[in-house]
Amino acid sequence: SRPGLRLPLGSMGWPFFGETFALRSQQQKFYMIRQRTYGELFKTHVFGYPSIVTTSPEAAKFVLVEHPHLFRRRGLPFVEDALGYRFFGYIENHRLHMKLRKQLQVPLFHLHKLIPQLEAWAISLMRSWEGRTVNALQEAKLYAFNVATLFVLGQQSENDRKELTKACECIIKGLGCWRLYFPGTNYFKACQGRYKACELVDKIVNRRRQSRTTQHVDILGILMDAEDDDKIPMSNRELRENVLTLLFAAHDAMGAALTWTLKNLRENASLLDELTDEHDKIVQRKQVPDQPLTWADIKDMLITQRVIKETLRIANVVDFSYREALEDIAYNGYLIPKGWRVMVVHTTFHLDAQNYPSPNKFDHNRFEVAPKPFTYTPFGNGAHVCLGRELAQLEMFIFLHHFTTKYR
Numbered sequence: 001s002r003p004g005l006r007l008p009l010g011s012m013g014w015p016f017f018g019e020t021f022a023l024r025s026q027q028q029k030f031y032m033i034r035q036r037t038y039g040e041l042f043k044t045h046v047f048g049y050p051s052i053v054t055t056s057p058e059a060a061k062f063v064l065v066e067h068p069h070l071f072r073r074r075g076l077p078f079v080e081d082a083l084g085y086r087f088f089g090y091i092e093n094h095r096l097h098m099k100l101r102k103q104l105q106v107p108l109f110h111l112h113k114l115i116p117q118l119e120a121w122a123i124s125l126m127r128s129w130e131g132r133t134v135n136a137l138q139e140a141k142l143y144a145f146n147v148a149t150l151f152v153l154g155q156q157s158e159n160d161r162k163e164l165t166k167a168c169e170c171i172i173k174g175l176g177c178w179r180l181y182f183p184g185t186n187y188f189k190a191c192q193g194r195y196k197a198c199e200l201v202d203k204i205v206n207r208r209r210q211s212r213t214t215q216h217v218d219i220l221g222i223l224m225d226a227e228d229d230d231k232i233p234m235s236n237r238e239l240r241e242n243v244l245t246l247l248f249a250a251h252d253a254m255g256a257a258l259t260w261t262l263k264n265l266r267e268n269a270s271l272l273d274e275l276t277d278e279h280d281k282i283v284q285r286k287q288v289p290d291q292p293l294t295w296a297d298i299k300d301m302l303i304t305q306r307v308i309k310e311t312l313r314i315a316n317v318v319d320f321s322y323r324e325a326l327e328d329i330a331y332n333g334y335l336i337p338k339g340w341r342v343m344v345v346h347t348t349f350h351l352d353a354q355n356y357p358s359p360n361k362f363d364h365n366r367f368e369v370a371p372k373p374f375t376y377t378p379f380g381n382g383a384h385v386c387l388g389r390e391l392a393q394l395e396m397f398i399f400l401h402h403f404t405t406k407y408r
């Protein structure tokens, strides 16, 4: 519809399914192969929508940083179906989204207050591993989910936390499965899980509404106080969908990131020694044994910082940012049609030898030098850059500190 512009090259795949199966089975190779064949932008049809995939840092900058108002952030269709589409990150009005984001940043100024609780959870988790074989991903997710509930909902009873964890696990197991609603299927369990999780969130919201005396410096407190342009606060449904999507965002990527870190340490003894050395020094500096970590200790974990950065670069736990084009958009002579989905892939430039020599080799020391601008975006970039990135890193620092100094 725009003269002089053409759609990027690419294949729309099979009728109805498009290239979704190819993407799921090939994963990173899906982007790499097509990038080589078609260039920095290509068209495809995945997750039920015609889509444009961008693979270069320049295109990522264009979409995420320079023109965020032209693109609406979306969740993958099966995630929106399961967790709801009223998440604040999906708000189409760019100004309103930014206003809410600013308010939601307040708990990040109080992150240091979470350190003792995070330490207690990391220690008790590792104690529970004694004498048994554990599934690293499950354990990492458990830790991440506890931290996520604390950050989003504040202190909750252990029982409520356990019930919420169970309910959310059911929802997550059902993500993307066939919609077969009869007992025993994952979809059925996911629906039940969602019902239970909504009930629990409603209970917490109602409890807070009844005792409005205390100020809550957590995400739920801020969402409950937030108002749109017409001064209308969020409904219970909006609150629920925000909480569920936040809990999902906060623990899914986090669990995967921690598991990849453990895998890299398991496979690289000298890296583990180097990391242990850094953490032993922090322990030795303490006047009293088992003294809690401080913010200054965290800032001193420079090798750990590089290990985390390198893990996120190689693992690409969130491999793309997902958007919807709000109008016909021109980019470098190409048309991004209104209504099409846009996948801004981060993996391609994280694993590009021009940005990171020997890109598949784990080398945390490469981060002694800052990467080229816009080539390192494991937490996204621009208007929707990960709200929890400081928390995510804090969780990993604390986990790795106790893993290297206590777990044997």
Ligand code: HEM
Residues within 6 Å of the ligand: 073, 088, 089, 090, 101, 151, 246, 249, 250, 251, 253, 254, 257, 312, 317, 318, 320, 321, 322, 377, 378, 379, 380, 381, 383, 384, 385, 386, 387, 388, 389, 391, 392
């Ligand atoms: C290692 C762990 C994590 C990784 C790799 C990660 C990655 C990302 C990425 C790539 C985005 C941008 C998505 C986009 O552009 O569409 C994002 C957004 C977001 N993340 Fe994270 N994340 C992590 C942990 C967390 C945690 C612990 C929280 C805690 C609340 C969190 C909350 C969010 C939120 C709320 C957004 C949406 C922001 C918005 O739309 O304005 N994330 N994350």
